[in-house]
Amino acid sequence: MFFGGDYNPEQWPEQSWPDDVARMREAGVNLVTVGVFSWALLEPAEGRYEFGWLDRILDLLADGGIGVDLATATASPPPWLSVAYPDSLPVDADGHRLWPGSRQAYCPSSPRYRTASVRLARTLAERYGGHRALRMWHVGNEYGCHVPRCYCDVSAEAFRTWLRERYDLAALNETWGTRFWSQEYTSFDQVLPPRRTPAFSNPTQVLDFARFSSAELLDCYRGERDVLRELTPDVPVTTNFMAGMHWEMDYWAWAAEVDLVSNDHYIRVHDPHGHVNLAFSADVTRGLAGGEPWLLMEHSTSAVNWQPRNVPKTPGQMRRNSLTHVARGSEGALFFQWRASKAGAEKYHSALLPHAGTDSRIWREVVELGSDLGKLAEVTGSVVSSTVAIVLSWESVWAQERPSQPSADMTATDELAAWHAALWRLGITVDFVAPGADISGYRVVMLPSLYLLSGVDRDVLARYVESGGTLVVGAYSGVVDERDHIVLDGYPGALREVLGVRMEEFVPLLDGQTITLSDGSAGRVWREFGRVTTAEVIAAYADGEDAWSRWLAGHPAITRNTRGDGTAWYVSTRLDPPSLERLLGRITGEAGVAGSGVPLELVRRSHADGRTYLFAINHDEEGAVPLDVAGVDLLTGADFPGEVPPGGVVVIKVVTP
Numbered sequence: 001m002f003f004g005g006d007y008n009p010e011q012w013p014e015q016s017w018p019d020d021v022a023r024m025r026e027a028g029v030n031l032v033t034v035g036v037f038s039w040a041l042l043e044p045a046e047g048r049y050e051f052g053w054l055d056r057i058l059d060l061l062a063d064g065g066i067g068v069d070l071a072t073a074t075a076s077p078p079p080w081l082s083v084a085y086p087d088s089l090p091v092d093a094d095g096h097r098l099w100p101g102s103r104q105a106y107c108p109s110s111p112r113y114r115t116a117s118v119r120l121a122r123t124l125a126e127r128y129g130g131h132r133a134l135r136m137w138h139v140g141n142e143y144g145c146h147v148p149r150c151y152c153d154v155s156a157e158a159f160r161t162w163l164r165e166r167y168d169l170a171a172l173n174e175t176w177g178t179r180f181w182s183q184e185y186t187s188f189d190q191v192l193p194p195r196r197t198p199a200f201s202n203p204t205q206v207l208d209f210a211r212f213s214s215a216e217l218l219d220c221y222r223g224e225r226d227v228l229r230e231l232t233p234d235v236p237v238t239t240n241f242m243a244g245m246h247w248e249m250d251y252w253a254w255a256a257e258v259d260l261v262s263n264d265h266y267i268r269v270h271d272p273h274g275h276v277n278l279a280f281s282a283d284v285t286r287g288l289a290g291g292e293p294w295l296l297m298e299h300s301t302s303a304v305n306w307q308p309r310n311v312p313k314t315p316g317q318m319r320r321n322s323l324t325h326v327a328r329g330s331e332g333a334l335f336f337q338w339r340a341s342k343a344g345a346e347k348y349h350s351a352l353l354p355h356a357g358t359d360s361r362i363w364r365e366v367v368e369l370g371s372d373l374g375k376l377a378e379v380t381g382s383v384v385s386s387t388v389a390i391v392l393s394w395e396s397v398w399a400q401e402r403p404s405q406p407s408a409d410m411t412a413t414d415e416l417a418a419w420h421a422a423l424w425r426l427g428i429t430v431d432f433v434a435p436g437a438d439i440s441g442y443r444v445v446m447l448p449s450l451y452l453l454s455g456v457d458r459d460v461l462a463r464y465v466e467s468g469g470t471l472v473v474g475a476y477s478g479v480v481d482e483r484d485h486i487v488l489d490g491y492p493g494a495l496r497e498v499l500g501v502r503m504e505e506f507v508p509l510l511d512g513q514t515i516t517l518s519d520g521s522a523g524r525v526w527r528e529f530g531r532v533t534t535a536e537v538i539a540a541y542a543d544g545e546d547a548w549s550r551w552l553a554g555h556p557a558i559t560r561n562t563r564g565d566g567t568a569w570y571v572s573t574r575l576d577p578p579s580l581e582r583l584l585g586r587i588t589g590e591a592g593v594a595g596s597g598v599p600l601e602l603v604r605r606s607h608a609d610g611r612t613y614l615f616a617i618n619h620d621e622e623g624a625v626p627l628d629v630a631g632v633d634l635l636t637g638a639d640f641p642g643e644v645p646p647g648g649v650v651v652i653k654v655v656t657p
């Protein structure tokens with residue numbers, strides 16, 4: 001199991017480095033990410049390199065037995081680059097240039113940035129490709145975290161090139177629906193990124209620009225990745241995602257380009273459900289890794305610095321967080337960062353080695369975590385398996401979460417999180433899959449709110465149901481095609497047949513309004529007016545607070561359709577959490593998927609030879625929870641059946657009869 005984090009030795013006097021390495025050894029650190037933000041030091045002037053300090057620290061780390069995830073250092077261009085090439089700086093939708101002085105100040109389409117970053121990656125690979133500390137390459141850092149989209153003239157030209165590769169002018173006009181509001185283009189030269197407009201921008205232009213922008217950053221990554229692969233074919237290449245937190249990169253496309261999927265997650269400490277969001281991010285990451293193990297590249301030991309109020313983690317919380325990531329498929333736990341900075345924008349961010357030094361709660365917990373991870377070596381390589389999947393599409397999120405929709409409240413990301421959370425509460429581990437993926441092995445497949453669906457992906461869902469699957473579709477799914485054009489003749493166009501419903505109108509609720517259904521469920525935000533064609537009504541709209549409630553009464557709210565050998569459910573409102581949990585519990589139960597039945601977060605990892613580890617996380621800091629599973633806790637050696645202590649974690653090596 002990997003344990004460690006970002007190590008920024010350049011922030012500290014060189015005399016302290018041997019001490020850092022000694023402390024890392026004391027804590028059990030075995031992997032550090034070096035050089036993420038050191039471009040300005042490594043290349044102080046164009047083409048002039050100063051590698052001495054990096055040579056010395058890599059040697060020290062190697063001597064200490066600590067592996068290095070070596071960054072290509074291209075996440076933050078140095079000041080000289082933007083002075084020499086001002087058009088490498090990004091521009092926002094209002095036309096404002098973003099200046100250096102923080103980080104990530106580059107335009108993803110800038111040839112200047114791309115040439116300089118690939119050159120640095122090549123130089124580093126030539127110098128360190130054979131270094132004994134090198135374990136993997138870390139390209140860039142959190143691509144798109146601060147500048148997912150750039151609207152400058154260089155980007156505009158690149159966007160036009162991207163469009164020309166996909167459309168002729170007639171197809172562009174047709175796809176973007178430019179007859180509307182007099183937007184017909186007569187030349188590609190007239191096409192711009194969706195800069196700030198007087199009224200709503202053209203939605204398909206915005207969608208294509210989102211696709212283009214994710215692809216442009218991916219090209220930046222690929223440029224560096226390709227030289228690393230050429231020079232060091234045996235060293236895995238990764239870049240850290242922000243799955244489930246930032247939504248601007250289409251990570252399905254990105255995941256195909258990395259050797260190891262890695263992810264960063266920062267918990268909202270003040271949020272009582274922060275740990276559920278953590279599980280969401282980890283599950284999405286496992287989906288990106290195709291179910292294979294992945295690596296938690298960053299999280300925090302305690303407080304971050306970028307929330308309005310940065311509450312530290314409570315004692316024991318870091319351990320629960322780290323081990324939850326491991327439970328859900330991570331091959332270790334890395335952090336930002338090794339040693340808390342004393343200067344700079346992140347000086348109030350926690351670290352493995354806090355400002356208080358080693359005589360501190362955080363340090364003692366770090367040492368304990370290092371020891372725990374050391375005991376989990378045999379878990380590496382095992383995988384989490386599930387019989388329930390949620391279909392996730394970044395493109396669909398981009399298309400849905402735009403102004404000028406029936407309701408600004410009907411957001412895909414909230415719906416995804418709510419359905420995942422309901423399954424979390426039921427104790428059902430869920431996989432995330434891409435639209436069109438092979439879902440034939442899942443007992444239940446869910447689309448919490450998948451607004452944009454292509455015909456090809458729709459057919460995959462229809463075949464799944466016909467051959468015996470259970471499909472559960474949430475409101476505002478299958479409404480538009482990949483061009484963001486409505487599928488006509490009744491909602492949800494693409495899924496109308498498989499669901500056996502035909503909806504005519506969306507009837508959103510106002511802020512704070514609730515409705516009740518005939519089965520006692522409660523809903524908010526969204527309703528639909530229509531009828532069933534072949535489905536049966538499981539619950540009808542019953543009551544509400546506005547004029548529409550009367551007209552909707554008796555009309556279908558939750559439906560079930562039998563098609564071929566399978567079943568397709570439709571939920572046309574946003575159910576409140578208990579109602580959603582009840583419904584999904586019923587559907588999964590009928591499909592033969594059992595919940596955990598205990599108030600613990602339970603996740604299993606298994607090897608192909610059958611060796612199985614049950615991670616049990618007790619989020620209740622006050623009460624122990626009995627767990628009736630036979631085995632031994634790898635962390636303490638305690639025999640089970642036994643109890644999971646308050647706020648504790650056990651990793652039971654399960655005895656198979």
Ligand code: GAL
Nearest residue numbers: 141142145264266304336349
């Ligand atoms: C991440 C980033 C790190 C650090 C961290 C702070 O987004 O990759 O460099 O800034 O956040 O939480």
